[in-house]
Amino acid sequence: QVQLQESGPGLVKPSETLSLTCTVSGGSISSYYWSWIRQPPGKGLEWIGYIYYSGSTNYNPSLKSRVTISVDTSKNQFSLKLSSVTAADTAVYYCARPMITFGGVIVSLAFDIWGQGTMVTVSS
């Protein structure tokens, strides 16, 4: 079955750019949306953004000025870049697959597959 695995540095300095990659195995990245979600220590889930396999994106307005999500279909990977990080960006970062169906007025959304998560600490 499809599995997701996050990879990237666990420690990032303040003001620098956080970069993570999610590798999709057991299936194709094509024809699906892919997303990043984060969870600060002891807190709830925060959606960062998603990308369609074709490259179209949608970001959380609260992070939009600092976020870039990209996809590499040849490698079956998608990536997250978050610039100008501060301590507030310290969190476990998850990649996940959102199943999104736009049914006219109503939208069906569910994250059916998640990576195990990777802890990223912002500190000098």
Added chain:
Amino acid sequence: QSVLTQPPSVSAAPGQKVTISCSGSSSNIGNNYVSWYQQLPGTAPKLLIYDNNKRPSGIPDRFSGSKSGTSATLGITGLQTGDEADYYCGTWDSSLSAPVVFGGGTKLTVL
């Protein structure tokens, strides 16, 4: 402050039933489907319920979901100690805010 409101904690004894509420508005729960996630300690969230009341393959029927107006409810019957976890609701939001929103999470304690 989360867009969707959940109680911070609920508790019940093994074998009992518990419900977890998720309150939103017409721009999110009121006009879109709701999903629910279970996050066991130290692990990634896992999809429990989608489209308000559907269970993915492998999720026992002890877990159920419902929606009425701008609120949704997760029900768990026959509580087990292994059900101790954080539970999150999520949905699409059609307003000018982030299109994907989650509740703040509810910690379930099985006494």
